[in-house]
Amino acid sequence: MSIDLTPLGFRRIPFTRELAVSERFALPHQAEVADALAETVHRRMSAALIAPAGTGKTVVLRTLVAALPEARYQVRYVKVTGLSKRDLCKEIADACGLPPTGIYPALVRKLQEAFAHCVETDGLRPVLLLDEAHDLRPESLAMLRLLTNFEMDSRLVVSVVLAGQPPLRNLLGRTDQVAMAQRLAHFATLRLLSRDETRAYVEHRCAIAGAQANPFDDDAYEALFEISRGNLRAIDRLALKALERIAKAGAGAVSTGDVIEARKELAL
Numbered sequence: 001m002s003i004d005l006t007p008l009g010f011r012r013i014p015f016t017r018e019l020a021v022s023e024r025f026a027l028p029h030q031a032e033v034a035d036a037l038a039e040t041v042h043r044r045m046s047a048a049l050i051a052p053a054g055t056g057k058t059v060v061l062r063t064l065v066a067a068l069p070e071a072r073y074q075v076r077y078v079k080v081t082g083l084s085k086r087d088l089c090k091e092i093a094d095a096c097g098l099p100p101t102g103i104y105p106a107l108v109r110k111l112q113e114a115f116a117h118c119v120e121t122d123g124l125r126p127v128l129l130l131d132e133a134h135d136l137r138p139e140s141l142a143m144l145r146l147l148t149n150f151e152m153d154s155r156l157v158v159s160v161v162l163a164g165q166p167p168l169r170n171l172l173g174r175t176d177q178v179a180m181a182q183r184l185a186h187f188a189t190l191r192l193l194s195r196d197e198t199r200a201y202v203e204h205r206c207a208i209a210g211a212q213a214n215p216f217d218d219d220a221y222e223a224l225f226e227i228s229r230g231n232l233r234a235i236d237r238l239a240l241k242a243l244e245r246i247a248k249a250g251a252g253a254v255s256t257g258d259v260i261e262a263r264k265e266l267a268l
């Protein structure tokens with residue numbers, strides 16, 4: 001159950017995961033990564049975005065989607081889980097609007113045909129975004145390579161963007177994944193926020209959720225940065241928990257003590 005934050009001026013719950021692209025906080029390093037990924041896709045190549053949990057990968061993928069014109073690209077987003085190659089193939093088919101039925105080799109072929117059709121008939125370039133790609137099984141990663149292989153690689157048809165946590169790098173480094181790794185023309189990563197960015201980010205997220213006054217005192221920002229180390233998800237969780245604490249206590253502003261207590265409650 002969430003605690004009512006309206007006494008603090010919030011019109012909705014701040015620091016939630018769902019956030020319209022238009023309400024993002026402008027972070028130049030995220031924009032640069034999204035631009036570079038878009039550039040890779042424009043060149044019909046594939047890419048990987050590898051960074052720790054909570055650093056903004058999914059947000060960057062959403063930014064990428066917004067940057068790819070619908071008139072030129074057919075973008076499909078799939079959140080990977082540890083599915084078998086067959087089941088992942090079905091999930092991709094489903095995301096592409098194909099009936100996810102049939103035996104595995106036939107399904108791969110159907111998807112390939114659909115991608116080729118997309119290019120030849122609709123004039124659209126298929127782009128496959130695979131989020132949480134560190135959860136890919138090796139056999140599923142190999143399936144992706146198969147899926148994107150056209151005429152022995154002489155044709156670039158589908159762009160794949162893999163986004164995942166650092167174990168994705170190990171997966172791509174396996175000797176049996178060389179073919180897929182070589183297909184990736186661009187590797188990107190995301191850094192943690194600086195002290196100043198952390199503060200500006202928190203202020204932004206409070207403001208878009210309706211808070212009129214800034215509900216954190218200066219030392220509380222310092223504590224938020226020290227504990228979160230600039231990891232966006234850690235900032236979100238700490239800030240929300242600290243706000244809930246003061247709402248419950250009827251206090252006016254978050255202090256360092258509130259952030260420290262929030263950390264304990266979250267076991268960060």
Ligand SMILES: Nc1ncnc2c1ncn2[C@@H]1O[C@H](COP(=O)(O)OP(=O)(O)O)[C@@H](O)[C@H]1O
Nearest residue numbers: 016017024025053054055056057058059232233
């Ligand atoms: N530019 C941004 N503006 C606002 N919120 C952001 C921004 N980037 C990330 N976030 C928030 O930070 C959290 C972590 O981002 P997310 O993309 O989910 O990270 P990852 O996919 O790397 O785990 C999410 O709640 C997200 O809404």
Ligand SMILES: [Mg+2]
Nearest residue numbers: 057058131132
């Ligand atoms: Mg994510």
